Amino acid sequence: MRPAWAAAFDRGRLGDAHPLRTEGAITREWAFGDGLGAGVKVGIVDSGIEDGHPMVGKVAGAVAIELDPDDVDGDGLKFVEGPHEDLYGHGTACAGIIRTIAPEAELYSVRVLGAELTGRASVFAAGLRWAIEHDMDVVNLSLSTSRGEWYGTFHELVDLAYFRRCVVVSAMNNLRMPTFPSEFASVVSVAAHSGTNAERFEYNPDGPAEFGAPGIDVEVAWSGGGTLEVTGNSFAAPHIAGMVARIMGQHPDATPFQVKTILHALADNARR
Amino acid sequence: MTKPRDVLKSLGRLGSDLGTALSPIDHADVLEAICEAAQVAFGARACSIAVFDPETAELVFEAATGTAGASVVGMRLSVKRGIAGYVVASGQAIAVHDVERDPRFDRETAEATGYLPKSILAVPIETTDEVSGVMEVLDWSDERVGEEGLELAAKFARQAGLALQQAELFSNMGRMVLLAAGQASKSEDPDIARSLRLAADRVDGPTAELADIAACFREIAELGSVERRAALAILEEFAAYARRQARRR
Numbered sequence: 001m002r003p004a005w006a007a008a009f010d011r012g013r014l015g016d017a018h019p020l021r022t023e024g025a026i027t028r029e030w031a032f033g034d035g036l037g038a039g040v041k042v043g044i045v046d047s048g049i050e051d052g053h054p055m056v057g058k059v060a061g062a063v064a065i066e067l068d069p070d071d072v073d074g075d076g077l078k079f080v081e082g083p084h085e086d087l088y089g090h091g092t093a094c095a096g097i098i099r100t101i102a103p104e105a106e107l108y109s110v111r112v113l114g115a116e117l118t119g120r121a122s123v124f125a126a127g128l129r130w131a132i133e134h135d136m137d138v139v140n141l142s143l144s145t146s147r148g149e150w151y152g153t154f155h156e157l158v159d160l161a162y163f164r165r166c167v168v169v170s171a172m173n174n175l176r177m178p179t180f181p182s183e184f185a186s187v188v189s190v191a192a193h194s195g196t197n198a199e200r201f202e203y204n205p206d207g208p209a210e211f212g213a214p215g216i217d218v219e220v221a222w223s224g225g226g227t228l229e230v231t232g233n234s235f236a237a238p239h240i241a242g243m244v245a246r247i248m249g250q251h252p253d254a255t256p257f258q259v260k261t262i263l264h265a266l267a268d269n270a271r272r
Numbered sequence: 273m274t275k276p277r278d279v280l281k282s283l284g285r286l287g288s289d290l291g292t293a294l295s296p297i298d299h300a301d302v303l304e305a306i307c308e309a310a311q312v313a314f315g316a317r318a319c320s321i322a323v324f325d326p327e328t329a330e331l332v333f334e335a336a337t338g339t340a341g342a343s344v345v346g347m348r349l350s351v352k353r354g355i356a357g358y359v360v361a362s363g364q365a366i367a368v369h370d371v372e373r374d375p376r377f378d379r380e381t382a383e384a385t386g387y388l389p390k391s392i393l394a395v396p397i398e399t400t401d402e403v404s405g406v407m408e409v410l411d412w413s414d415e416r417v418g419e420e421g422l423e424l425a426a427k428f429a430r431q432a433g434l435a436l437q438q439a440e441l442f443s444n445m446g447r448m449v450l451l452a453a454g455q456a457s458k459s460e461d462p463d464i465a466r467s468l469r470l471a472a473d474r475v476d477g478p479t480a481e482l483a484d485i486a487a488c489f490r491e492i493a494e495l496g497s498v499e500r501r502a503a504l505a506i507l508e509e510f511a512a513y514a515r516r517q518a519r520r521r
Contacts, residue, residue, distance in 0.1 A: 047361075047362070087352070087361075088358055088361060088362065088376070089375065089376065090358075090362060113361055113362060114361075120363075120402060120403075121402070143362065143363065143364070145363075146363075146398065147402065173364070174364050174365045174366070174422055175365055175395070175422060175423060175426045176423060177426075222375055223375070224375055226375065228373070228374060228375060229373070230366075231366070231367060232364060232366060234364060
């Protein structure tokens with residue numbers, strides 16, 4: 001008799017592990033390769049993305065998730081796949097930042113922020129689940145919920161992402177309060193530092209804001225084809241999501257913990 | 273003879289009236305006091321609080337101080353518009369230093385208030401039912417608040433959230449008393465439970481004559497523990513009577 005899960009380690013069933021192979025310290029060249037992020041699918045769970053915005057370019061795929069009052073037997077949600085507009089500009093801003101850092105990454109818009117305000121956490125959770133189940137390599141979450149009752153759902157989702165090798169990059173809230181899933185250790189959590197150099201980021205060993213990237217008075221893409229100077233942790237996260245896309249482009253087998261190790265090694269405050 | 277259903281309906285009404293009468297302060301006054309305090313703390317020109325109305329997907333201004341002042345109260349704007357709408361929709365606090373350069377800024381609405389600000393600091397107001405409003409501070413003084421502005425505004429917004437939550441509790445007191453009673457007696461007597469739930473569904477807002485009764489309760493509450501105990505004993509008698517009536521039906 002064997003305990004549960006032992007079968008996963010049977011010969012022939014066990015998959016290969018892919019250790020990081022590096023001669024000496026991890027460098028940007030080794031980590032990023034050409035730095036284009038080609039072939040990497042990035043899901044942006046937000047207010048939508050303006051397809052064709054000069055700073056965004058082409059959107060590879062899109063789904064809009066909304067509450068569906070007619071769906072009484074199911075989850076109460078409807079999923080509308082196909083092009084949509086950005087209702088607020090926020091998602092376009094995030095997409096523009098990721099495009100700047102990883103120009104060839106495939107951007108997917110998962111729209112969860114709409115005019116409907118009730119039941120928003122359930123739509124947000126469904127968006128994250130959609131991204132994980134549609135095999136996104138990276139998910140950018142520049143939003144989070146402060147609702148304690150959603151703690152369990154988001155914990156389950158980020159664990160699911162972790163084991164499906166989907167790296168979830170989550171912005172810390174702009175206010176100091178617990179929000180999910182940005183507080184969880186399995187995500188890459190990000191807050192704004194005061195610099196504007198898009199290539200610079202820091203590692204904060206004390207958490208829960210694990211990485212710092214530009215997000216104060218930064219110029220971003222906005223809906224309507226224009227740009228806007230904005231401040232918020234929301235705009236720091238996509239900088240790191242872009243870095244993760246570069247890493248995944250060069251190391252497609254990397255696990256979330258390996259990606260974090262690489263980010264940690266590349267941070268501007270890393271002792272070398 | 274009075275039917276149990278009528279008794280319950282009256283009880284529900286009484287509960288709602290009691291709630292309104294027992295509510296220590298009108299929540300609009302609390303919100304206005306919060307706006308006043310925030311305006312001073314920020315060295316700002318104006319401050320306002322708007323509450324989300326899910327029926328119409330609009331934000332309704334419930335309190336305002338400063339340059340715009342009372343004329344703003346009662347104004348409605350679509351949640352799809354403006355910086356306030358953005359904050360409510362995204363749940364994120366923002367500080368905009370130059371609103372003219374921000375496409376989210378709704379100039380038309382601002383003009384309708386009679387005051388065009390240069391900068392807006394807006395934070396979501398949260399209650400148990402997610403984001404339920406927004407507090408805006410207009411043309412604040414950077415020297416006064418510095419980098420901690422968002423955190424400070426959030427503290428005021430938290431107070432506004434608590435005031436809204438309390439108002440909600442008091443206005444729904446009758447309904448909630450009946451729902452709670454229905455829940456409690458569910459397993460033992462399904463008839464009572466059903467009656468209570470039905471009655472709860474029919475509880476309307478306060479009525480004038482019942483408000484007088486409620487005021488009477490309020491007076492008793494303020495008298496002392498002996499009087500409160502006596503009133504409680506009478507109420508319990510009444511509840512027992514209502515239960516007997518329901519069983520006989």
